[in-house]
Amino acid sequence: MTVAAHTLGCKVNQCDTEALLARLVGIGCTLRKFNQQADIYIINTCTVTHASDKKSRQIIRRAKKQNPSAKIAVCGCMMQQKTETSEIEADFIFDARKPDAFIKFLQSLCPEADHKPLIYTPTRTRAFIKVQDGCDRFCAYCIVPYVRGKPVSRPVHDILTEARDHIANGVLEIVLTGIQIASYADGANSLPELIKQTAALTGLKRLRLSSLDPCAITDEFLQAAKESSHILCDHFHLSLQSGSDNVLNRMNRRYTTAQYSHSVQKLRQIFPNAAITTDIIVGFPGETAEEFEQSFTFAKKIGFAAIHVFEYSRRDGTPAATFAGQVTDKIKSDRSYRMRTRAARLEREFYQSQVGRTASVLFESENSPGKWQGHTSNYCLAEIICNEDLTNIIRELQITRHFAQDTEFPQSRLILEDSGQEASAYAPSPLPSPK
Numbered sequence: 001m002t003v004a005a006h007t008l009g010c011k012v013n014q015c016d017t018e019a020l021l022a023r024l025v026g027i028g029c030t031l032r033k034f035n036q037q038a039d040i041y042i043i044n045t046c047t048v049t050h051a052s053d054k055k056s057r058q059i060i061r062r063a064k065k066q067n068p069s070a071k072i073a074v075c076g077c078m079m080q081q082k083t084e085t086s087e088i089e090a091d092f093i094f095d096a097r098k099p100d101a102f103i104k105f106l107q108s109l110c111p112e113a114d115h116k117p118l119i120y121t122p123t124r125t126r127a128f129i130k131v132q133d134g135c136d137r138f139c140a141y142c143i144v145p146y147v148r149g150k151p152v153s154r155p156v157h158d159i160l161t162e163a164r165d166h167i168a169n170g171v172l173e174i175v176l177t178g179i180q181i182a183s184y185a186d187g188a189n190s191l192p193e194l195i196k197q198t199a200a201l202t203g204l205k206r207l208r209l210s211s212l213d214p215c216a217i218t219d220e221f222l223q224a225a226k227e228s229s230h231i232l233c234d235h236f237h238l239s240l241q242s243g244s245d246n247v248l249n250r251m252n253r254r255y256t257t258a259q260y261s262h263s264v265q266k267l268r269q270i271f272p273n274a275a276i277t278t279d280i281i282v283g284f285p286g287e288t289a290e291e292f293e294q295s296f297t298f299a300k301k302i303g304f305a306a307i308h309v310f311e312y313s314r315r316d317g318t319p320a321a322t323f324a325g326q327v328t329d330k331i332k333s334d335r336s337y338r339m340r341t342r343a344a345r346l347e348r349e350f351y352q353s354q355v356g357r358t359a360s361v362l363f364e365s366e367n368s369p370g371k372w373q374g375h376t377s378n379y380c381l382a383e384i385i386c387n388e389d390l391t392n393i394i395r396e397l398q399i400t401r402h403f404a405q406d407t408e409f410p411q412s413r414l415i416l417e418d419s420g421q422e423a424s425a426y427a428p429s430p431l432p433s434p435k
Contacts, residue, residue, distance in 0.1 A: 009046025045076035049313035080147035182216030192224035243298025283332030286325035
């Protein structure tokens with residue numbers, strides 16, 4: 001039986017999909033790319049915004065068009081609200097975090113499916129490890145706590161075992177991810193302790209964290225970051241959502257802009273070249289022109305390396321859906337354009353500040369013949385001309401210039417040249433010979 005999967009939304013969804021694919025390979029399924037013919041198409045959906053719902057439905061229709069006789073299985077956050085297969089033109093709806101029912105469904109279609117000692121290994125050069133799921137922050141705009149449930153953390157032992165397996169398979173960089181990783185708790189082990197234990201693993205060259213709530217930047221976190229700074233990447237995605245204290249209060253975000261600034265300042269004391277990235281929502285109910293300007297100004301004050309800009313999306317079942325002062329689509333669009341323009345300028349400024357530095361780059365792919373792309377430790381996209389195969393190799397290189405396409409919102413990248421520091425190049429260790 002052939003299976004193809006498409007994942008929308010966050011890295012947690014990606015982790016759920018990969019865990020599911022490992023199970024499917026284990027019962028003898030053959031994986032296909034999503035644009036290929038397959039017997040089963042799996043769509044892991046997102047429901048953060050109306051646009052996410054729309055895209056999820058488009059992907060479902062695309063799968064049916066590719067192979068009208070295929071079975072369509074749908075999971076993910078959108079499915080926590082849509083329980084009828086007829087609502088979303090699917091043959092099976094399931095929870096990717098609890099896939100047993102789906103496995104039985106597949107085995108009923110293909111009774112000869114047999115458990116095989118196969119290992120599914122993702123093709124990316126960095127491994128994402130899901131350390132927790134769920135959220136109880138209940139921000140006024142967010143549907144996630146209602147569809148993901150309360151926070152549940154994995155045992156440290158399980159996380160470290162998975163990390164060691166990835167390292168043994170040649171992975172150089174691990175990303176700890178979750179819905180709200182700041183809430184991680186396994187007995188006495190909180191996120192700072194998890195960072196220290198993961199950073200201490202033999203063979204790991206890089207440790208990266210997914211999105212953080214600013215409240216996570218405690219003294220304990222900062223101490224763990226300092227102790228692990230030789231491994232922990234100097235890129236922190238601190239979710240902001242608004243640069244106006246009044247809007248933050250209406251959003252039920254549990255910090256002020258002053259506290260946010262303090263967190264950034266403390267991080268930069270340990271990581272002077274850190275990239276601070278964020279999310280900003282424009283057009284939240286009641287957002288005045290003055291409050292938007294406060295956000296607009298605050299973004300420049302912090303000097304973000306990148307900003308994900310979202311127009312507020314009204315989600316039924318959340319408090320903000322009933323708030324007075326819903327902002328018109330035209331105003332949201334105008335504010336989004338201005339914020340994205342500022343984001344593009346800030347990104348260019350940050351990339352330009354990297355020119356002349358020596359950077360550690362993990363190479364991921366050959367973008368075109370002889371042209372290799374990867375990311376620096378602070379997650380800048382970087383490029384070099386090289387005749388060697390640089391896949392999954394970390395190399396210390398000189399940043400010679402910054403390049404951005406001549407478009408309205410260009411994606412920046414750094415141009416590299418070899419600094420001659422061959423001794424600083426890391427490649428994955430060869431796998432042990434089978435016994």
